[in-house]
Amino acid sequence: MTNVRELDPSASPLDYYGAELRRFREAAGLTLKQLGACVFCTGSLIGQIETARKVATKDFTLRVDTALDTEGALMRIWRLVMRSQLPAWFQPYADLEAKATHIHSFQLHLVHGLLQTEEYARAVLGVLEHDKLxxxxxxxxxxxxxxxxxxxxxxxxxxxxxVLYQEIGGKEVMRGQLAHLLSFLDNPWVNIQILPFSAGAHTGMAGSFNILRFEDDPEIVYDEHYEPRMTANPEELRMRSLRYDHLQAAALSVEKSAELIGRVMEERYGEQHGADRSVVA
Structure with a gap:
């Protein structure tokens, strides 16, 4: 008989996911192979996920939740697993980002993580390290x-x-990334402005930063320097808010920014589109 690895569900979100997947599968009376047939994968893959040797994908989790009628239990755990895959130094910020009511960001070199396409993110994250990419x-x-x-x-x-001219991942990736930015044009909750080269010296030259605002908690400033840091110091918050106000005033309007993004997408990355913005969005 195959020796079944015992998991400690409290060891990590990944172990918790695996233990719950096994519990739901066994409660349904299914073998690894039978569940695999239901969700279009091998029993071996499911075994690796159950023993925390492999991270489940979102698509796999959705299919298993449906097959085992878990009412979304595994998807809720999967979100914890994904959070645990973030760098340890970044996890506290990600937790606060998820709770924020307002996110104000200035990016000097890269598209903000919340706006990145999968291909762009892969190119950024894979620059130095391919492990668990x-x-x-x-x-x-x-x-x-x-x-x-x-x-x-x-x-x-x-x-x-x-940011529009820094070619990350090649022309095709950049075309997709800029088109993704344009897709937010009619989204009232996401506003994208471009600070043009013509603005000259500006208050964001020291580097990228984010300001998070919350319903009841103090505001947070997050610096994206070589050693990222967060602070709730009132004086620093006041100065960062002032810097951000100046950046917002110097930046192009949301509509003019979209025009510039579309123009760069066409002229630099070879995307062809007509006058109707829905074509590029």
């Missing part, structure tokens, strides 16, 4: 969930024009 990309994509909620935060993103 699929899991790290999936974790970044799962952060987008907060923009899809019934009560999403108001997200105001200002990006330097340089």
């Amino acid at each position: 699929d899991e790290r990309v999936a974790a970044r994509m799962e952060r987008h969930h907060i923009l899809e909620r019934e009560d999403p935060p108001l997200f105001w993103a200002i990006m330097s024009e340089a």
